[in-house]
Amino acid sequence: MEPIINEIKVQFVKIAETEIKASSLLTDLCNKLNLLLPYYNNALTFYSNDLYSFNINDKSVVIFGHDLGGYFVLDENNGTIGHLIEDNGKLKVRFCNTNINQFICFNNLFICMVYKIINNEISDNFFDSFIETLEKFFSDIDKQALFNEENFWSERVYELSDGFFPLGDERIKFYENLKEIEDSKEK
Known part of the structure; x- marks a missing residue:
């Protein structure tokens, strides 16, 4: 399942393997992508072999x-990780983490905790x-990841604590049905 804002994907430019190998930051990113845990119920997917460049506000990100809500990006200038979303009709990047290592730690711990909740391994008394x-x-x-309530991880923790984070596949199925309807109208 693609993100809701997938229409911008046509503007992505695949980064050549030679360009990736020439950059220690991009090589490090590629080497670590397979460490990230995916999560079907929120369309969380990481690209194991392909990186893409995209320009937003005169700035190139990877x-x-x-x-489901957007794309994960690496800022090549400072190594920070962000989440590219659409907000009030405009694209913006929300801060995720200071570097890829922290992002891997946050993502994997969060997804493991989500599965603990799904499997009822955390009782209501301790939630x-x-x-x-x-x-x-x-x-x-x-610290910076939770510094602002609009940051990616602040929102994810809030969604989880208030029962908004998808623990089942209902949201994905809803968007898949919308896409099927939209695709059938185009034919």
Whole structure:
């Protein structure tokens, strides 16, 4: 499943393998992409072999994955990780993490915790304390990730704590049905 804002994908430019090998930052990113856990219920996918460049606000970023809401990007200038989304009709990048290592840690821990919730391994009595511990741990690893409530991980923790993060496949099926309807209208 592609992100909701997939119409911008036509503007992505595949980065040549020679260009990736010439950049230590891009080589490091490629070497670590297979460490990231995907999650079907939110269309969380990482591109194991392909990276794409994209220009936003006169700045080039590297696309390396997506979820239902947008694309994950690496800023080649400072190594930070962001989430490219559409907000009020305009594209913007929300801050995720200071570097790819922190992003891998956050993503994988978050997805593991989501599965614990799905599998009822966290009782209702401990859920609030679980969320507080997750926030504290995230803050200890990368304080900037939770610094602003509009940051990617602040939103994800909020969604999880308030029951908005998709624990089942209903949201994906809804968007797949919309896409099928849209595709059939185009024919």
